[in-house]
Amino acid sequence: EAGVTQFPSHSVIEKGQTVTLRCDPISGHDNLYWYRRVMGKEIKFLLHFVKESKQDESGMPNNRFLAERTGGTYSTLKVQPAELEDSGVYFCASSPLQMLDTDTQYFGPGTRLTVL
Amino acid sequence: AQSVTQLGSHVSVSEGALVLLRCNYSSSVPPYLFWYVQYPNQGLQLLLKYTSAATLVKGINGFEAEFKKSETSFHLTKPSAHMSDAAEYFCAVGYSSASKIIFGSGTRLSIRP
Numbered sequence: 001e002a003g004v005t006q007f008p009s010h011s012v013i014e015k016g017q018t019v020t021l022r023c024d025p026i027s028g029h030d031n032l033y034w035y036r037r038v039m040g041k042e043i044k045f046l047l048h049f050v051k052e053s054k055q056d057e058s059g060m061p062n063n064r065f066l067a068e069r070t071g072g073t074y075s076t077l078k079v080q081p082a083e084l085e086d087s088g089v090y091f092c093a094s095s096p097l098q099m100l101d102t103d104t105q106y107f108g109p110g111t112r113l114t115v116l
Numbered sequence: 117a118q119s120v121t122q123l124g125s126h127v128s129v130s131e132g133a134l135v136l137l138r139c140n141y142s143s144s145v146p147p148y149l150f151w152y153v154q155y156p157n158q159g160l161q162l163l164l165k166y167t168s169a170a171t172l173v174k175g176i177n178g179f180e181a182e183f184k185k186s187e188t189s190f191h192l193t194k195p196s197a198h199m200s201d202a203a204e205y206f207c208a209v210g211y212s213s214a215s216k217i218i219f220g221s222g223t224r225l226s227i228r229p
Binding site: 003004031033035041042043044045048056058059091093095097099104105106107108109110 | 120158206215220
């Protein structure tokens with residue numbers, strides 16, 4: 001079974017440009033989460049989709065960030081325009097809708113974003 | 117608000133020595149507790165998860181953690197360190213199994229030959 005995949009693995013852009021990150025969750029997982037780790041600090045929650053609906057977007061830093069999950073499958077996270085402080089590693093995770101005690105959020109390898 | 121504190125951003129032990137990574141949480145209700153590991157150039161992998169079934173939780177690769185409610189702690193241990201254990205370890209907490217996860221700042225574990 002394929003795990004959570006993220007694209008691209010690295011992105012280097014200049015301040016003011018736009019970047020779109022993509023996450024493909026594990027097939028059949030209705031929960032999808034975005035997190036980011038900035039400058040070696042703690043990993044922080046950004047938002048949570050249940051299927052195509054935003055369940056919790058309390059962690060989105062500002063309106064320069066737009067997350068979508070059309071059709072309830074893959075998700076994109078767009079940063080427009082990018083600022084220097086947006087640099088970091090963006091993680092995506094997914095989990096089944098009906099969570100067993102043995103289930104967890106399964107994380108992708110992350111996208112490392114560098115804004116120059 | 118929930119928070120997680122990991123004592124020591126960097127821990128170094130000798131191969132074969134005990135590994136102890138400390139984690140304390142603040143929560144008004146018994147949470148879900150996790151330890152995740154990130155090996156170089158890889159994503160986060162679940163080591164173990166506390167779900168109130170047992171206070172001593174055994175995970176993968178010989179790791180275990182003990183939930184102590186009175187101390188609000190969830191320290192991670194391994195009796196004998198192996199070179200392959202070198203990685204960054206994250207303690208985390210959640211209100212429920214499907215809610216957002218709140219992470220500590222991470223502890224980088226180095227193993228000395």
